[in-house]
């Protein structure tokens with residue numbers, strides 16, 4: 001028989017993810033403190049509860065999709081006394097590796113099972129059921145979570161022990177943030193030197209500068225017509241989320257004594273771009289900031 005699911009956090013990502021579980025035939029009870037999120041969940045066929053404690057009472061699996069690690073840890077403290085024995089906790093929020101490990105330990109110490117399972121793919125992927133899941137936890141707990149993750153995603157990778165799913169997420173996004181800045185700096189330098197964006201694209205996309213930030217999310221309009229650069233930098237992947245993820249990467253870099261100068265600098269630059277008002281734009285819009293600063 002299919003497990004009964006409690007889904008806590010029905011925002012931009014959690015809402016459509018939970019709806020896909022319902023479509024696949026799972027019984028899902030949802031909770032979110034925002035009334036509009038609960039109303040949408042009811043329209044999507046979830047049973048809705050008026051507290052997290054009520055939502056988890058009957059659950060075999062508890063999935064959380066929350067903004068940050070503090071909220072996840074506080075919510076675990078709130079619901080752990082209310083869940084059944086041997087409940088599987090799946091946290092899909094993007095949070096600090098240290099918080100993910102603390103959440104995992106809380107669940108295990110109370111006699112339950114847990115995986116961290118952050119995602120990439122954004123709201124479009126959540127809606128289409130095509131997210132990529134990066135999972136940390138034991139082989140047995142990964143296997144238990146796998147069928148549910150398969151419903152919400154297209155690619156599910158077991159990355160290692162507890163917290164290692166979060167590690168994969170922030171390491172990937174550190175590569176992405178650094179490479180987007182590098183590509184953007186090169187375009188602006190090229191502009192100053194009389195090299196057209198198209199010519200640089202034609203060379204670099206077929207040479208050793210080739211990378212996803214260039215060929216799939218090209219930060220200047222023209223060379224790749226589908227990218228946010230061609231649509232006033234509407235996201236896509238918002239710069240505010242890149243700021244958040246690079247902040248988590250920077251925390252882990254510092255906590256582990258890694259000499260990651262570019263990762264830390266990328267975190268600073270995206271933080272500045274976000275707080276200066278660029279947060280709602282696609283993260284490739286950082287090229288406009290580099291261009292503006294370069295002509296000063």
Ligand code: NAD
Pocket residue numbers: 008009010011012013014031032033034037052065066067068071075092093094095119120121122123241244
């Ligand atoms: P969101 O703010 O839209 O949704 C979070 C929801 O959690 C909100 O509706 C909020 O009311 C709810 N919430 C807060 N406290 C709660 C509690 N105690 N119990 C139940 N619900 C609670 O955020 P989102 O865009 O859905 O992102 C969720 C997570 O997914 C974040 O960690 C984010 O970094 C990550 N993520 C987001 C994207 C994206 O494109 N939006 C992509 C990948 C990963």
